[in-house]
Amino acid sequence: MNLSEIGYRRVVVKLGTSVLTSGSQKLDKAHLVELARQMASLMKAGVEVVLCTSGAIAAGREHLGYPKLPDTIASKQLLAAVGQGQLILAWSQLFSIYGLHVGQLLLTRADLHDRGRYLNARDSLNALLAHGIIPIINENDAVATAEIKVGDNDNLSARAALLCDADMLILLTDQKGLFDADPRTNPNAKLITQVVNIDDSLRLLAGGAVSGLGTGGMATKLEAADIARRAGVDVVIASGHHENVIQKVVCSTPVGTHFAALKNPLESRKQWILAGPATRGQVKLDPGAVVAVTNKGKSLLSKGITEIDGLFQRGDTIELTDAKGKVRAKGMSRYSSKDLGLIAGKHSDSIESVLGYDYGDAVVHRNDMVVL
Numbered sequence: 244m245n246l247s248e249i250g251y252r253r254v255v256v257k258l259g260t261s262v263l264t265s266g267s268q269k270l271d272k273a274h275l276v277e278l279a280r281q282m283a284s285l286m287k288a289g290v291e292v293v294l295c296t297s298g299a300i301a302a303g304r305e306h307l308g309y310p311k312l313p314d315t316i317a318s319k320q321l322l323a324a325v326g327q328g329q330l331i332l333a334w335s336q337l338f339s340i341y342g343l344h345v346g347q348l349l350l351t352r353a354d355l356h357d358r359g360r361y362l363n364a365r366d367s368l369n370a371l372l373a374h375g376i377i378p379i380i381n382e383n384d385a386v387a388t389a390e391i392k393v394g395d396n397d398n399l400s401a402r403a404a405l406l407c408d409a410d411m412l413i414l415l416t417d418q419k420g421l422f423d424a425d426p427r428t429n430p431n432a433k434l435i436t437q438v439v440n441i442d443d444s445l446r447l448l449a450g451g452a453v454s455g456l457g458t459g460g461m462a463t464k465l466e467a468a469d470i471a472r473r474a475g476v477d478v479v480i481a482s483g484h485h486e487n488v489i490q491k492v493v494c495s496t497p498v499g500t501h502f503a504a505l506k507n508p509l510e511s512r513k514q515w516i517l518a519g520p521a522t523r524g525q526v527k528l529d530p531g532a533v534v535a536v537t538n539k540g541k542s543l544l545s546k547g548i549t550e551i552d553g554l555f556q557r558g559d560t561i562e563l564t565d566a567k568g569k570v571r572a573k574g575m576s577r578y579s580s581k582d583l584g585l586i587a588g589k590h591s592d593s594i595e596s597v598l599g600y601d602y603g604d605a606v607v608h609r610n611d612m613v614v615l
Contacts (some may be wrong), residue, residue: 250495251411251477253291257467261417262483263298269305270298270330274484275337281489282377283341291372293407294345295380295400296334300325325400327381332380351368352521355402357572363513368407378407380453393410400469402518404476410504412471413492414464415483416527420500421449421461438502441469468502470518473613475508477501509613513606516560522555522573524580525562526587527607532567536572537614541606543574545594548587555580556561574612577602 258278265271282292300319303326304310312318331347338345348367353361371378380403382396397414404412424432439447449461462481468478479492481499491498509517528536532547543563555561556579563572578586583606587592591604 249288249290249361249493251290252494253293253409254285254411254413254489254493255295255404255407255409256413256489257295257396257415258297258483259396259414259416260297260301261416263296264301265484267416268301268309270302270333272333275333276340278483278489279334279341281487281615283338283343284373284490285493286343286375286377287341288369291380293372293380293403293409294334295369295396295403296330297381297396299323299326299330299381302329302333305329319353320419325390329523330381331379338377344376346376348380350380350384350399350511352411355518356521358515361406365374368403371522372407394465397463397467398470398540399477401470404471405474405484405514405518407586409476410414411493412467412478413489414465414467414482415488415593416461417482417484419463419482419485420480421465423448428488436497438500441465443470445460452537472502472504473517474508474514475504477504513613516574516611517602520589521560522562523559523563524551524556525570525614526551526576526583527566527568528567529562536563536612540609543572543607543608543612544604545578545583545592545606547590547592548583548606551583553580553585561607563612570615572607572612572614574607577611578606 248516263270263275265274282294296535300322301326303322305326306329307322312321312384327349331345335345354364368378381398381507384401400412403409414601417424419434421438422432423435426432432589446462446465449465464480468480471478479499479501481488481492485491485498488498524550527550528543528547529549532543535547536543538541549566553561555576557577558574559576561576562570564570576583582598586597589597593606594601
């Protein structure tokens with residue numbers, strides 16, 4: 244591989260279950276060899292690679308001989324617990340062919356929610372990469388419940404890209420990319436090769452494009468792309484079975500659907516707000532506050548709040564919505580939901596007289612806010 248052709252230096256590769264199994268009920272070892280070869284060639288060329296892999300449950304089911312289990316969370320956790328070892332063993336053996344070592348990171352949303360654990364995960368990733376070791380990331384499905392799951396490896400891979408300051412995220416799936424219609428039902432559907440803006444019409448297109456394998460569909464890939472590009476990461480959605488797809492993406496050869504990184508990426512703290520904490524509630528803003536927050540770079544003041552939904556504490560991440568309920572921003576609240584119930588709609592200078600204390604004029608300061 245010609246180093247002069249490589250446009251990126253740190254790449255996150257996300258492999259969906261449909262790519263790893265090639266649509267079957269077990270891991271396609273021959274295809275895993277090919278994917279490992281491509282990633283190893285990047286490492287040899289000086290490109291750092293982080294692998295976000297699905298497939299633990301599929302590997303567990305295969306290893307146990309496809310047992311008949313009740314359709315429960317415990318059954319899925321059982322399969323994930325067995326399969327995760329098989330999955331990491333497979334990757335370790337494959338990369339050892341090329342003289343490369345791997346290190347496993349199993350994450351949940353809790354690891355991304357807490358700022359300290361988020362930074363620890365980042366340090367672990369960077370340490371592995373600094374020693375030429377390929378970090379292999381998956382959700383910790385053996386212990387994760389709905390409350391602490393990221394939910395899909397598309398979004399997990401976007402958060403991994405932010406954790407390690409990657410400059411490219413490659414989402415490989417069983418589709419060639421994002422189409423202007425569902426290619427499964429419309430033979431005239433055309434591949435969208437470049438995306439500049441992710442808007443509601445594009446989300447509508449992605450809503451129905453689901454592979455049927457794994458937990459993610461095209462909609463989750465669009466969510467992941469939106470998170471990553473806001474942090475300055477280029478994103479490509481492409482077919483995991485396209486010849487030399489990983490190498491082609493990194494060498495900027497047109498393939499799949501490309502999402503260009505925003506020119507003014509978010510600083511580190513705002514990346515964490517966007518990618519890490521689960522939102523604990525919502526506050527609805529009046530029209531003036533919406534304009535102030537989204538167009539004028541202002542903090543959210545108590546005067547602009549018309550409604551509070553959910554229970555949250557000071558420091559929790561909340562969503563800021565307009566009158567129609569559309570989420571316009573998210574950020575860290577300086578006041579609890581109980582406090583906001585008392586000061587919503589009131590001027591900032593009356594906060595102390597109402598509560599008996601105050602944490603400043605802003606309910607969500609612009610330094611703790613990401614406009615969406």
